[in-house]
Amino acid sequence: MPDRFAERLLEWYDQHGRHDLPWHHNRNAYRVWVSEIMLQQTQVTTVIPYFNAFMERFPDVHALAEAPEDDVLSHWSGLGYYARARNLQKAAKTVVADYAGDFPADQQQLESLTGIGRSTAAAIIAQAFGKRAAILDGNVKRVLARYHAVAGWPGQTSVLKTLWERAEQHTPHERVRDYTQAIMDLGAMVCTRTRPNCDTCPLKADCAAYTRGETTFYPGSKPKKAKPEKVTWMVILEDAQGRILLERRPPSGIWGGLWSLPELDPAFGADELQDACEQKLGLSCETPELISGFRHTFSHYHLHIQPARLLVRGAGAIGDNDNQRWLHRDEALSLGLPAPIRTLLTDAEQVALL
DNA sequence: CAACCGTGGTG
């Protein structure tokens, strides 16, 4: 029997799809690539303002390759998964050095660039170069899992393998660019995670899950696991001029490469913070003022952030260098800061005004 | 394979 999957999908896309997202204009490999990286595990409405600001500052791969890393990270501040930003610039340097600034239209060569995996490489090939390549992102997984009633969690290798086979099978030889956008749009707009709008779906006639009335069973859910609780001190060290000490975080781990407040071991009691700052940072401080703490949830654990404000006496042993800076709050907020730290500094400013 | 890596929206 003829497979009308792509045909029906494209017909729907022409009428109801999204045709004017920012990365659809002035389409080239660079803009498609940046958008695909930003869109990893991140929703379209979140990405749009970041993409526009990023393109304004880094209009092409050369601008990105030559920019200071701090500049790249500050444009990623609040977007999350900061390794994406570091990998992005590393790949930009590779494209400039090894490909004369032109992205290769080849799946393997694209996947060799850091931050680009199978699905992102395929998206670039289809969207930027119009060549046939199958993508498999969260939207496509959901559509295909339902259409073919593929049981199990897509994170499982066997399930993933089946979905990739289905993705390859349905990808047409014509209009691949539109098809790729179409199946993502269907997943985002019709075949949604909860309460899919099956009434308006162009594929419902042959959708196995819909036919059986089992759309909620697909795709299978991820096995749940308890998130550990962690605790940390975040110190706002303020000198006589009202400047705050910022520290660059190590390149790997949470918030890698971003600027943040100094952390102190949670084993220190509140009455030991003064000594801790003395010993660990070489700074003489006044009695700490505790600011209300809060819990921040990450993908894999909860972090209790306990902030404390300490006034620094005289000139400290710590000055400005590559990894430490004394900055006023407005200057600090222009750095690439993690979202909760940005919020904390904003709130702390209000506290200071009281 | 499983852990790790962020944030904001949603119910």
Added chain:
DNA sequence: TCACCAAGGTT
């Protein structure tokens, strides 16, 4: 308040 998770990839 909170679990779940969205245009994934790397280690």
